[in-house]
Amino acid sequence: MSGSSQHRFIHSIQGQKFALELLSRAIDSGRLASAYLFRGPAGVGKFAAALGFIARIKCSSPETCDGSCHNCRLIAKLDHPDIDIILPLPKTVSDNPDQTAAVMLQVSAEPLSELSFAKPASIGIDEIRELSERLALTPTSPGGRWAVIRDADSMTPQAANAFLKTLEEPPEDTYIILTSSRPDYLLPTIRSRTQPVRFTRLSRPLIEEVLISRGFDPKKAHELALAADGSISSALAAAEETSTRIRELGEELWVTLFSRNDAKALNLTEKLGNNRSLTEAVINSSTSFLRDHLLALMGLGELIRNLESRERIDTAADRFKDTRAIIAAIQFLQERSTTLRFNPQYDLFWMDLILRGRQIIAGKRVSGG
Ligand SMILES: [Zn+2]
Numbered sequence: 001m002s003g004s005s006q007h008r009f010i011h012s013i014q015g016q017k018f019a020l021e022l023l024s025r026a027i028d029s030g031r032l033a034s035a036y037l038f039r040g041p042a043g044v045g046k047f048a049a050a051l052g053f054i055a056r057i058k059c060s061s062p063e064t065c066d067g068s069c070h071n072c073r074l075i076a077k078l079d080h081p082d083i084d085i086i087l088p089l090p091k092t093v094s095d096n097p098d099q100t101a102a103v104m105l106q107v108s109a110e111p112l113s114e115l116s117f118a119k120p121a122s123i124g125i126d127e128i129r130e131l132s133e134r135l136a137l138t139p140t141s142p143g144g145r146w147a148v149i150r151d152a153d154s155m156t157p158q159a160a161n162a163f164l165k166t167l168e169e170p171p172e173d174t175y176i177i178l179t180s181s182r183p184d185y186l187l188p189t190i191r192s193r194t195q196p197v198r199f200t201r202l203s204r205p206l207i208e209e210v211l212i213s214r215g216f217d218p219k220k221a222h223e224l225a226l227a228a229d230g231s232i233s234s235a236l237a238a239a240e241e242t243s244t245r246i247r248e249l250g251e252e253l254w255v256t257l258f259s260r261n262d263a264k265a266l267n268l269t270e271k272l273g274n275n276r277s278l279t280e281a282v283i284n285s286s287t288s289f290l291r292d293h294l295l296a297l298m299g300l301g302e303l304i305r306n307l308e309s310r311e312r313i314d315t316a317a318d319r320f321k322d323t324r325a326i327i328a329a330i331q332f333l334q335e336r337s338t339t340l341r342f343n344p345q346y347d348l349f350w351m352d353l354i355l356r357g358r359q360i361i362a363g364k365r366v367s368g369g
Contacts, residue, residue, distance in 0.1 A: 009062075012052025015206040016045065018198045023053050032057070033195040035167055035176040037152075040199025042181040043233025048111040049199070050148045050177040051075055054083060058143040071141060078108045082139045084147040086127050088154035090119035094127065112210070114233040123149065125158040132166045135174045144173040152178035153185035160187050167193045201230025211235060246278070250285020251309055254293070257286075257329060257357045258320055269350040279346065283337040283353075290330045293317055297326070320361075328360045 013020050019038070026032050038046040056062055058080070060069040067076065074080035087107065093099045107115065115121070131147055139145045149155075155163060167176070167190060178194060180186060204225045210232055211221035216239065228235035249272060256268050273279045292304045296317035304313060320326075336353050 009052040009056035012055075013045065013049040015202045016049065016199050018200070019049060022197055023049075027053075027056060032175055034170045034174065035194040036178070036197050037183060037186075037191065037194035038177060038179040038197050038199060039183040040181065041201055041231055043112065043114055043231030043236075044199050044202050045112060045232060046179040046181075046199050047107075047148070047150050050150075050179060051078075051111060053177070054143075054146050054148070054175075058082065058141060058146075071143075076108060078104050082141060082143070082145050084131050084134055084145075085150070086123055086131060086147065087115065087150040088121035088123050090117045090121050091124070092119065093117070093121075094124065110236070112232045113236050121154065123152070123155045123159050125156060125162050128155065128159045128162045128166070132162070135166065135176075136171045139173060144175055145171075146174070147176045149176065149178045151180060152190075153180045153182045155186075160190060164189055164193075202232060203230070204228075207232055207235055211239070246281045246285050247306065247308070249273070249282045250287075251289055251306070251312070253282060253286040253354070254289035255312075255316075256354055257290075257361055258316065260358070265351065265354045269347050269354070272346070272350045274346040279349075280337050283333050287330055287333045289313070290326055290333070293320070294323060294326050294330075297321060297323055322361075322363060325361050325363050329357055332357060332360050 009023075010020070013023070038050055040046060055067070055072045055075045058071045058075060059065045060071050065072055067073070071080065075083060078085050085104070085107075087103075089100065089103065093103060103115070106113075131149075135145055135147060137145065149163075164187060170176070176194075178186070178190075183191060183196075207225040207228050207230070208218070208221045211224055212218055214236075216224065220239075224235040224239055227238060249268075252268055253272070256265050259265075273282055288305055289309070292306050292309075292313045293316050295301065295303050296313050301310075301314070304310060306313065333353070336349075
């Protein structure tokens with residue numbers, strides 16, 4: 001390998017031995033194919049690798065850059081004038097520049113995540129036509145013009161046929177990277193005109209490492225990596241699903257503390273966690289709802305964290321205004337979460353927590369521990 005090892009291209013492509021060797025050779029020899037097909041399972045970093053590869057070529061000082069040069073920063077923001085990023089979007093999103101920009105922001109924040117839309121997403125002929133026009137423009141900086149077509153197998157048949165023409169007669173100094181986890185869905189004529197770059201499933205320790213670098217605690221990272229089947233995007237999706245679930249349970253617990261409905265409380269204890277880390281997470285989430293409730297009461301709505309539930313928090317703050325009781329409830333929840341290890345029977349633990357929490361909210365002193 002060359003001196004390029006300094007560059008974060010190496011990091012964006014870690015764990016992908018074949019791809020790294022092939023692309024490093026291309027960089028070292030200065031002989032780039034005009035079109036590549038990054039193929040392999042979903043969620044193993046093909047798109048991030050495409051960005052890393054282009055950054056390595058467009059970077060102003062590839063031997064020493066840590067990703068902070070002008071070109072690398074624009075590439076990471078998906079905002080480089082010489083680079084077009086195309087990805088499958090629902091028609092309502094691709095027709096709306098604001099929504100498209102919002103999606104791009106999401107993609108640049110976490111290029112390893114899969115995008116999932118409620119409506120079917122595809123790459124249409126309009127996007128491909130516009131791309132062909134832009135590829136003909138002169139690049140603004142050395143290293144040529146680039147296009148990345150993410151999940152290229154999502155091109156509509158019309159788009160694929162239009163794209164084929166661009167592939168057959170690429171403008172000078174232009175390069176295209178297609179990524180696909182379903183390359184068999186591409187036109188054979190597209191496949192045959194691209195150089196394949198094979199990506200494989202990632203090792204568990206590597207997924208763990210990436211998750212830890214994203215702020216997950218090592219134990220959680222280990223659990224997520226075990227179930228991820230070599231795909232970082234599935235690990236991230238599982239983490240996202242868990243955190244949504246925790247937030248929902250945390251909110252339900254917060255609401256239940258203010259209600260007198262015993263059936264509701266009983267019903268909730270059945271849903272709440274019966275392992276320690278989940279229990280802690282739900283209590284923390286509920287505490288953050290109480291804190292938001294307090295902030296709304298004190299007129300500090302701009303600091304509220306559970307923005308998805310903003311209306312319900314405001315309504316609760318209108319109805320229940322006893323700040324001291326809320327502070328006492330927050331302290332109580334925090335204390336319960338630290339005594340958790342003495343309570344292996346989770347259904348009793350939760351019921352006790354809800355009943356005592358309600359007493360505190362009602363302004364009663366609670367005795368015993
Ligand atoms: Zn750079």
